[in-house]
Amino acid sequence: MAKPAPAPPFRPSWPAACASLVAFLALTLTGCHASVTGLAALLLLGTYVAPWRFPEGSWAHWMVRVMVFGTLIAINVQDPSRLPRAGVYHAGIVSAVGELLIAELVLQCWRAWPSGGPRGAVLILLSGAILLTACNSFDHRTHRHMRLLGPAFACFSVLALRGIRARGPAAGAGRRLYAWAARGVALSLALGFGGASVWGLHTYRGEIANAFRDFATSFRARARVGFDGNPRLESGMSLKRSMERVLRLHGQPAEPHLRGLAFDTYALGRWLPALTQQELDPVPIEELTDPRAAAGTVTATRLSDDLDLLFAPLHSAEVRPTRTRQVQRGRRDPGLLRFVAPAPYEYAFSAAREARHQGPLSPPLGPEALLRCLDVPLNVDPKVRELAERITAGLPDAQAKIDAVVAYLAAHHEYSLELPAMHGDPVSDFLLHERPGHCEFFASAATILLRYAGVPTRFAVGYYAHEGLGNGEVLVRQQDAHAWAESWIEGAGWVTVEATPPGGLPAASAEQPAFYRRAAEWLYDAALAIGDWWLNLSWTEIGLIAGASAAGLIAFLWLREVLARRRLARPAEGYAGPRELTPLAARFEALLKRAGLPCPAHLEWSEHLAAPPAGSGRGLDLDAARAFANEYLRLRFGPDCPAEELERLRERLRRLKG
Amino acid sequence: MSVEHLPGTSASAMLAGRTGKREMTDDAFAANLKKLETNLATVIRGKEASIRLVLVGLLADGHILLEDVPGTGKTTLAKSLARSIDGQFRRIQFTPDLLPADVTGSNYYNPKEGRFEFREGPVFSNVLLADEINRTSPRTQAALLEVMSERQVTIDGERRAMARPFFVIATQNPAEFHGTYPLPEAQLDRFMLRVGLGHPGREDEVEILFSQQERHPFEALGAVVSCEEVAALQEQVRAVHVDRSVAEYMVRVVEALRDDARLRLGVSTRGSLALFRCAQARARMSGRAHVLPEDVKLLAAPVLAHRVQLETKARYGGLTPAQLVEEALGKVPVPR
Numbered sequence: 001m002a003k004p005a006p007a008p009p010f011r012p013s014w015p016a017a018c019a020s021l022v023a024f025l026a027l028t029l030t031g032c033h034a035s036v037t038g039l040a041a042l043l044l045l046g047t048y049v050a051p052w053r054f055p056e057g058s059w060a061h062w063m064v065r066v067m068v069f070g071t072l073i074a075i076n077v078q079d080p081s082r083l084p085r086a087g088v089y090h091a092g093i094v095s096a097v098g099e100l101l102i103a104e105l106v107l108q109c110w111r112a113w114p115s116g117g118p119r120g121a122v123l124i125l126l127s128g129a130i131l132l133t134a135c136n137s138f139d140h141r142t143h144r145h146m147r148l149l150g151p152a153f154a155c156f157s158v159l160a161l162r163g164i165r166a167r168g169p170a171a172g173a174g175r176r177l178y179a180w181a182a183r184g185v186a187l188s189l190a191l192g193f194g195g196a197s198v199w200g201l202h203t204y205r206g207e208i209a210n211a212f213r214d215f216a217t218s219f220r221a222r223a224r225v226g227f228d229g230n231p232r233l234e235s236g237m238s239l240k241r242s243m244e245r246v247l248r249l250h251g252q253p254a255e256p257h258l259r260g261l262a263f264d265t266y267a268l269g270r271w272l273p274a275l276t277q278q279e280l281d282p283v284p285i286e287e288l289t290d291p292r293a294a295a296g297t298v299t300a301t302r303l304s305d306d307l308d309l310l311f312a313p314l315h316s317a318e319v320r321p322t323r324t325r326q327v328q329r330g331r332r333d334p335g336l337l338r339f340v341a342p343a344p345y346e347y348a349f350s351a352a353r354e355a356r357h358q359g360p361l362s363p364p365l366g367p368e369a370l371l372r373c374l375d376v377p378l379n380v381d382p383k384v385r386e387l388a389e390r391i392t393a394g395l396p397d398a399q400a401k402i403d404a405v406v407a408y409l410a411a412h413h414e415y416s417l418e419l420p421a422m423h424g425d426p427v428s429d430f431l432l433h434e435r436p437g438h439c440e441f442f443a444s445a446a447t448i449l450l451r452y453a454g455v456p457t458r459f460a461v462g463y464y465a466h467e468g469l470g471n472g473e474v475l476v477r478q479q480d481a482h483a484w485a486e487s488w489i490e491g492a493g494w495v496t497v498e499a500t501p502p503g504g505l506p507a508a509s510a511e512q513p514a515f516y517r518r519a520a521e522w523l524y525d526a527a528l529a530i531g532d533w534w535l536n537l538s539w540t541e542i543g544l545i546a547g548a549s550a551a552g553l554i555a556f557l558w559l560r561e562v563l564a565r566r567r568l569a570r571p572a573e574g575y576a577g578p579r580e581l582t583p584l585a586a587r588f589e590a591l592l593k594r595a596g597l598p599c600p601a602h603l604e605w606s607e608h609l610a611a612p613p614a615g616s617g618r619g620l621d622l623d624a625a626r627a628f629a630n631e632y633l634r635l636r637f638g639p640d641c642p643a644e645e646l647e648r649l650r651e652r653l654r655r656l657k658g
Numbered sequence: 659m660s661v662e663h664l665p666g667t668s669a670s671a672m673l674a675g676r677t678g679k680r681e682m683t684d685d686a687f688a689a690n691l692k693k694l695e696t697n698l699a700t701v702i703r704g705k706e707a708s709i710r711l712v713l714v715g716l717l718a719d720g721h722i723l724l725e726d727v728p729g730t731g732k733t734t735l736a737k738s739l740a741r742s743i744d745g746q747f748r749r750i751q752f753t754p755d756l757l758p759a760d761v762t763g764s765n766y767y768n769p770k771e772g773r774f775e776f777r778e779g780p781v782f783s784n785v786l787l788a789d790e791i792n793r794t795s796p797r798t799q800a801a802l803l804e805v806m807s808e809r810q811v812t813i814d815g816e817r818r819a820m821a822r823p824f825f826v827i828a829t830q831n832p833a834e835f836h837g838t839y840p841l842p843e844a845q846l847d848r849f850m851l852r853v854g855l856g857h858p859g860r861e862d863e864v865e866i867l868f869s870q871q872e873r874h875p876f877e878a879l880g881a882v883v884s885c886e887e888v889a890a891l892q893e894q895v896r897a898v899h900v901d902r903s904v905a906e907y908m909v910r911v912v913e914a915l916r917d918d919a920r921l922r923l924g925v926s927t928r929g930s931l932a933l934f935r936c937a938q939a940r941a942r943m944s945g946r947a948h949v950l951p952e953d954v955k956l957l958a959a960p961v962l963a964h965r966v967q968l969e970t971k972a973r974y975g976g977l978t979p980a981q982l983v984e985e986a987l988g989k990v991p992v993p994r
Contacts, residue, residue, distance in 0.1 A: 575903040575993035585994050601991035604951055636994070638948040639899040 009053045012044070012109055015159035016123045020044055020105055022153045023127040026134035027102065029149075032095035033075065040102045044109055053112040061111055068103045072096065098133040101126055124157045226478035227260060227307060229275025231440055231461060233426035234419070241511050242478035244304060245521065246463065247311060249474040251298035253465055254351035256507070257496050258311035258476065259361060260462040261336035262486055264372040266448065268379060269426035271459045273332065275309075280328035280338060285321065288337070288360045293317035294350035302345045304478075310337035310347060311462050311476075314486065314496055317352035317359050332369070333458075335361040344528065358493040362486075365456075370488065373456035376448055381428035388452035398455045398489045402497050405449045409442055415504025439500045443483040446499035456488040457497065466507035477513075480506040577636050580646055584653055585636075588628065591657060595620035605629035621656065628652045684945065687894060691943060693882040694742055701738040701875050702731050702855075704862030710943070711853045711960055712739060712827075718939040719892045720850025720932060721806055721826040723791075723841075723964065730855040732829035734876060736787045739827060743888055744881035745784030746821070752794040754837065758801035762811045776813070781805050784821055784885055788828035792838045799845055802826070806848040807928075823888050843923060843967065850932045851957075852964035898938040899948040903993035908933045908954050914986035915966060920977065923967035933961045951992045959983045 012020070021044070024037040054061040076096040105126040108119075131153055226242045247258070261278070263271035294317040302308075310327075312319050314335065321327055321339050323346075330336030339345065352359055365373070376385075391408045392401040416436035422429040427448050430441045437445075443459055450457040464482040467475045482505070485497040502508060513521075537545070576582070592599050592608075597620065599608045609626050631649055635641045691713065698709045712735065715722040724732040740747040750761060763779030780786060781802070791799065805811050809820045828849070830841070846852075858866060869875055883891075908930055916924030937953040944953075963979040972982075 575906060575991075577901075577903060577993070589994075602988050604955070604992050605994065606952065607955075633950055634946075634948070637899075637901040637904055637950055 009047070009051055009112065010109070010119055011047050012123055013120060013160055015156045016120050016127075017044060019124060019153055019156035019160055020127040020130075022149055022156060023130035023134065024102060026131050026149045026153075027095060027098040030095055030098075030134050032098055032134075036072065036075075036099050037102060040106050043106045047109045053110055056112040061107055065104070065107055068107070069100055072099045072103060094133055098130055101130045101133060105130065120160055124160055127153070128157065227461065227463065227481040229261070229307075229461075231263065231271045231459070231483065233269035233430075233440055233444060243511070243513055243517055244478045245475060246302070246304045246307070246478055246480075247465075247476040248301045248303060249298050249465060249476065250301070251296065251472060252468075252474060253298050253313055253349075254296070255313045255315065255496070256465050257313060257460075257482070257484060257498070258463045258465055259314050259335060259460050259486075260307075260309045260311050261330060262333045262458040262460040264332060264369070264458045265375070266380075266427070266444070266459070267377055269444075271444070278333070278336060279331040280336075281331055283327050283329040283337075285325055285327060288327065289318040289320055290359065291318065293352050293357060293359065295353050297348050297350045299346055299348045302347070305342060308339055308341070310339060312337075312349035312361060313351070314362050314460075314494060315352050315355070315357045315359060316349040316361055317357055319347065319349045319360055321347045334363045334365075337361070356492055356495060362494040364493065365488070370456050373458050373488065374451050374454070376451050379425050380448060381425060381432060384428050384431055384448060385452045387431060388449040391449065392453040398487065399492075399495075401453045401455055402450065402487055402495075405446050405453070406497065406499055408449075409445060409499050410501040413437060413442065413445075413501075415439075415442075415501055415509070439504060440483040442499040442501070442504070443485050446485045446497055450485065450487055450497070457485050460484055460486045460496075464506040466505075466510070477510075479510050482506055578641050581632070581636055581641065584632065584649060587653060587657075588625075588632070591620070591653075592625070604633075606633065624652070624656050628656055687891065687942070688945070690883050690887055690891060694739075697742045697879060697882045698735065698738050701879060702735050703865050703869070704858040705731070705735070705855055708853050708855050709735070711851055714936050714939045714943065714957070715851045715853075716823075716825060716888065717891050717895045717943065718850060718932070718935040719823065719825075719895075720935065721828070721848060723846070723849040723852045724827065724829045724855065725832050725852055725964075726855045727833045728831050730857060732831075732855060733787070733789055735855065736789070736827040736829055738876060738879055740785035740787055741876075741879050742882050743785055743823075743825075743885065744883065745823070745885040745888075746782075747785045747787070748780040748783035749787040749789060750780045751789050752791050752798070754794060756794045756798045758798050761798060761801040762805070762813055765814050776816075776818075779811075781811060782818075782820065784823055784825065786824075786826045788826055790830060791828040792830040792841055794839065796839055796842055799839065799841060803844060803848065806845075821885075823885060823892065843965075846964050847926055847928055849964065850936060851960045853960060895935070895939045895942045898942050898946070900934065900938065901948065901993075904937070904949050904951055904954065905934065907951055907990065907993050908937070910990045911954065911958055911983075911986050912962070914990050915962065915982065918982055918986065920969050920972035920982065921966050921979075922969050923965075925962050925965050929962055929965045933957060936961050955987055955992075958987055 021041055024041050028034050028037045054064075073096065076099070105123065108122055108126065131149070226244070227246070261275060263273070265272040300311070310319060310321070319337065321341075324339055324341045326340045328338045328340075330338075339347065358364070388405075391404050395401050395404055412434045413430070414436040415438065417438055419437065420435060422435065426441070427444050429435060430437050431445050431449070435441075447457045447459045461481070461483045463476045463480045465474050465476050466480065467477065469475055482500075485499055486494050487497050488494055498505075577585070588605070589599065592605075597608070597612055599605055606626065606629050609622060609629060612622065628649070631645075631652065635645060635649060694713060694716075695706075695709060698712075699706065702709060712722055712724075716739070722736075724736060726732055737749075740749075750756070759779070761779050762781055763777050765774040765776050767773075768775045788802065805820065805824075806826055809822075809824050811818050811820075826849075831838075857863075912925045912930045912933070915921060918924070933954065936957045937949045940953045940957060941947075941949040959980045963983050966979045966982065968977060968979060968982075
């Protein structure tokens, strides 16, 4: 007897692999090292291509386990970001445990399992443990992902567990009773699960919709160019652009500068007060609207949850939030408006009929506030005052001074995100040594120069809208964050002073998003739309959808079963025999299957019936079945097939069935 | 498996009706077969399956390679089969110093006659026993290539055909390494079946001891069938019906082996042909006029396993060609 060939290496079933990947993703979202989970995912998928496994019974996998576990523990101990933090003090420990579980799961996939071992169940147990671990360290922002990941994990694990057979009595009446009991339990579970699902979907559909939105807006970048509520001029660093989407404008705004807030106090490279220290007062919405002055309306959808400021052009005629009346306005900068509502959130602003319209974002300031816009701290180098006087000497009015300052900056400074090391007051150093700088340097320098020249000026931050989407929409990303100056001209009001040279404006220097980013954004928007659609469903519609899905699933499973049965009954392709014999073969195959004796494709009937497994073949006369098989084979493979013998064969089959 | 025979549907009746060839009745076929089997069984005890495989090879008009460890009765079986057929039997004892001309024959100069004369080598026979075939050099082994596949030899440009039937039965001992030359693939492919004998069971071995107490039963062995009868048996076998689906099944098994990444060399078309012919022989020996997939399954390993070459990794991984053949049979669906 030949030695049996070695079994193919263990590969996790696809639902088990998907469930594991979902658990990995959950752990990644809680702040576990993405490199660890990414590598684990690659290794898990690697089992589908690599034929090698740790040999059965060897100690090699224990050695690897000790090494991997040691490395993971060392990484977690040395990582300062894993030190206990307020509120989530155990987060580091939890994700370390999760990483160890992940390592164990991957190791289990790379082990040679004895055939028939409980491999699928172990994988599901481990990935379930990883998911539970992840649940422990979800914070207020990430816990919403669980509403997507949880059901996905449940679906995959149910599919994975489907293939695992319960143990029970091997044969006889006990086996039948056990099978029926198992079916009953499975049916009750299915009904209970279905009922609970419909109830859950109806009760939590709002949360599910929010989860879609969170997913769509959670594409947070960790790059450093972006809107900053606490601007600080720093030197000696290079900045990376962030492609995160902030706003989508439906319509082209009249001017590209979407203002967030302005600062009036300068101190050693910092603009104060920081956004978090701004005092805010509630403002009635009526104060922000002026339908008489409005020309074209632009609707803005805020896509990022990080900032709840309102960004709109300085000269907007009106600003209208939707779905909320809770608007706050800055006390020092009346142009600072803040809404209290989660993203995505829509508001509208209208362009004014005239170019320099002084609307709700540009109210005149009192004398004290105006004085603050002329103040220059003492630690700014006195030579800057001389420079300002030299630039604006003999110029008659504020507008001429503004133009001269802008022209001077453009002529003597270059735009760059690579900043050299500076000394002392950044603005003085920038101006006196004609250093390169980015928009915050240009805007700060213009502000200080204009203040010395007697023009009240403040430092404004916001976004520069330029990325047209082609369908009348404009997209604003974090990389479009920009700084400029706003000057007060007597008789004209506040005007925008763009001090950055044209080559440094986001329109010229921003990076083009890659095609895959655009594709990912399109997918997120689609998810968002599905979330909105879901939120607006009625009870009846939910019931109909759930019913239709269940019916579809049942139909699919039934069809698959029928096709599988047909495939089994049909002679294998290319083997087509006499037409009159094929249906007899199909019926005989069906008969065998009903009797619990389905014949594998690679066995002959006679070979299969010669030694049926114990306890199978209930209700089937095995001798008669063997006789039928023999006679069938003679007619099937013999040179001819006489009609009377065919009839005899049919009769045998009828008797066998009866 | 036993096939129920219905009246009037005997294999010979079917064959005679279908082919119109010279009829040999079922009884005559079975009687001749029985005579051969009984004759061999008196000498080789407890090896009915191996004897049957050797007879399959004979009836399928192929050559047989008997491969097993020393002392299992390879040469005795080969000699007994040769003696059972009333034809010319010759034996070549392959030794390292044997030359091709010693096998095929050569022209020599006859000074008396003043011309070259041909002296026939041992291949000019009905049954050729090539004993210990792997003990001679590949150069001499190659002398058999032409005669085994084409049943003729070409010497000094002259073609000389063999008498029919022509049947080579070779023995080799796979356990030894020193002083042996493994058969080249082309040579192995020309053997229709490779048959192992194995050690007999305890009862059979005791029987063997007593049966040779006075003299070897081989000495009393006589011919039981004539060359013509063997040719007639072979002709009957060729007429056995093979359904297209069964032929397709054979090719699928062969293809499955060719596709196996663990094999360096797959089965040749000659291998498929051999499987076809052997299945016919087995079907006829079982009293059937048609081949069943069962015949293919039972003959696949002896017919195909010696034709494939394992990759180094698989060989050292403990796999055998027979295991791969079994695996292929486990994968290919059977026609129904």
